[in-house]
Amino acid sequence: MNATLDAPGGDPNATGAAPRVATDGHREVDFRVAFDSARLAMALVDRSGRISTVNPAFAELLDASAQSLVGLPVTKLAPLGLDRRTRAACAAVLRGERAEVRCTRRLKHPGGALLWAEVGLVAAGPPGPAAVLTVADVSEYRELRERLRHLEMHDPVTRLPNRSLFFERLATALAESATGRVGLCYLDLDGFKAVNDTLGHRVGDELLDLVGRRLVQCAAGPRGGHLVARLGGDEFALLVEGSTGTQQLTDLADALLRALQRPFRLAGQRHTISASIGVVERPSAGTGPTELMQAADTTLYWAKADGKARWTLFDPERNAHRMTRQALSSMLRPAVDRGEFALDFQPIVGLADETLRGVEALVRWRHPRFGTLGPKEFIGLAEENGAIVPLGRWALAESCRQARGWQLRHPGLPIYVSVNVAVRQVWDSDLVTDVADVLEETGLPPGLLQLELTENEVMGSGGRPVRALQALSEMGVRIAIDDFGTGYSNLAYLSRLPVRALKLDGMFVRGFQAGQSGRTDRADETIVASLVDLAHKLGLTVTAECVEGPVQAERLRRIGCDTGQGWHYSKPVAPERISALLASAPREAPRGNVVSQDAGRRARGAERRT
Structure with missing residues (x-):
């Protein structure tokens, strides 16, 4: 607009009409029509901070006459409800220190209804008024925004x-x-x-x-x-x-x-x-x-x-345990690459003559922070995150290497090594190829390798795992069922799978240990005797786990259990202790056994003293 507004200095109460346009009458009429007919409430503010003129919309919004508003200080318009901070900002606009100030206020409409209004004071360039005051009804906008926020939230x-x-x-x-x-x-x-x-x-x-x-x-x-x-x-x-x-x-x-x-x-x-x-x-x-x-x-x-x-x-303690498990889980795969795992071996002894028949490989994690960890502390995690595949491959290769070394140093004493296998190793890798490669690399005869799977894993698997077990059996590898009797207890799979051995869970064997009364659990003995008899009729051997005392060993021997393992004979030991045990055995062992009864007892006594 090229119009020039009246400069302040006249009587501020003289008129509430639109300002005079000095240069052009037509423009003065156009400006006045636009100013007066605007739906937006507007007022002009002079350099003293007082209202010099208002339009009808402004007067209607504040429910006051134009004459009563002219001359009032803009910062003291009660209906606008400007707070101290906003009034200070308005003063800065009037002094030319800032271009504008805007705020939203809750105003009362002349009819009594409350409305939301956006109040703005914008500096105007000279000559003319110092600023333009506008008050816009934004109630509909605010209501829409609130509805949208409600939907969003x-x-x-x-x-x-x-x-x-x-x-x-x-x-x-x-x-x-x-x-x-x-x-x-x-x-x-x-x-x-x-x-x-x-x-x-x-x-x-x-x-x-x-x-x-x-x-x-x-x-x-x-x-x-x-x-x-x-x-x-x-x-x-x-x-x-x-x-x-x-x-x-x-x-x-x-x-x-x-x-x-x-x-x-x-x-x-x-x-x-x-x-x-x-x-x-x-x-x-x-x-x-x-x-x-x-x-x-x-x-x-x-x-x-x-x-x-x-x-x-x-529970903070339970949470700390969970955090530890998460930390262990994340470190499993790198630990395999860093060589932090080692194998101990627990002897498997013939119950009839207490001679060494084989060993079970048990993996240990030599953790740099938590010390030595047993399988129960990390094998489940390894199965969950897939680290069981590289870990299982390493354990298989290391077990076969150790067994081949014992065979070469003691050719007349061919003990077998039993290695635990998780069914995920069959699903996530080619276990048959892995076993064949390891046997070829180490030179270990297939008959000296036994693979253990738990009863639940055997029964819960099908298809590829079953075919893999068949192929391994045809290769000459022994297949054993670990923790037998605690899972599905479905005996039908014994006739369908190439199982060569059963390992009875320790929960049955513990009942064979005489208590303070000197009596043993007859129910457990009956169950074990029945399982042993069934296994023998199917051509399977039976190993009892967790043999912890002579009473258990004797009763297991009497009912015909083939082999046993547990702390009664030896705790899991390092490979060097197995080598020493074999070195002390006679070269001629009865019925294919590899350590005589006396040698077995000497080894047992030595292990129980450590």
Whole structure:
């Protein structure tokens, strides 16, 4: 606009009309029409900070006449409700120190309704007014924004706060907790997938909505005010922003379980579900949202693992154990490459004459931080993350190398070596090729290698694993079933698989040890005698594990068990001790045995003294 507005200095109360345009009458009319007809409330402010003129929209918005507004200081317009900080910013605009200032205020409409208004003061260049004051009704925009935010922050199925809003509130709770503590119940529905799969996703959504309502009822108890959110899927969270302690959280978890155990009416039928809940309660200081949710997630996993339909409280010691397991899991593969594993060997002794028949290879992890770890501490992790394949390949090669060395140094005493194999080694690698390559590289006769698989793994596998066992047996390798009697106890597979030996689980053998009364468990003896008799009729040999005393050894010998291993004979020892044991054995061993009874007893005595 090329018009020049009147400079201040005249009587500020003289008129509320639009300013005069000095150079062009037509432009003056155009400006006045535009100014007066604008729906946007506008006012011109002179350099003294007072209103020099307003348009009708401005007067209507403030429910005042134009004449009453002219001359008032802009920073003291009560209807605008400008705070101290905003008034200071307006003064800076009038002094030419900043270009503009904008703020949003809640104003009262002349009709009594409240509205949201955006107030702006924009500097104007000379000559003319110092600034232009505008007040825009943004109520519809604010309402739309709030609706969009609600949609963005709430779950469409349950209408509960979603993950985004939950984490926003969680961060606020950690920063502003009234008690200095926060609590969290993190729950997951047990069996929700079955509802979705059998009744459909529509019914599944209906169940989620009903669950959400019950959770809200629990959260609105005597103390009330707890945030309930659906985090996704069938996962919900209840946030206690001002926790009073663990008891409050566990009481809440109990209430949640009871509420969800009541039947739901779905698709015209009654359905009962349960939930698993992880409970975390801790000081808010020093705790971050991610850390708290990790603890809750871990605790929920424990509740599931402990049997479901329960709550579990976060346990720092249990969590430390979990963290250790995670650390071990991540270090397994590099440890194989670094050569941190070693093998010990436990003798397998003939029960009839106490002569050495073979050895079982047991892997040890010489961990640089945790010391020597036994198989129970890391084999399960290796099977979970796949490290069992390179580790198993190394154990197989090292066992065969050791066995071949003993055979070469003691050609008249051919003991076999038994190596544990996980079924995942068959699925994730070519076990048959691995065994053939190792036997060829080491020169060990196939008949001196025995591979052990647990009963559960043999019964739970099919197809490729079974074909691999058949191929290994045809190669001449012995196949043994470890922990026999504790798994499926389905004897049919003994006739279908190329099994050569059974290893009885120690739980049966322990019953053979006489107690304080001097009596042994007759039931265990009957079971073992029956298994031994069955195995012999099928042409299988039987090894008893965990033989810990002479009473066990004698009773096992009497019922015909072939071999035994356990601390009664020797603990697992380094390869050098096996070499020393073989060196002390006579060259001629009866019935193919490799160590005489006297040599076996001498070795047993030496091992029990170490």
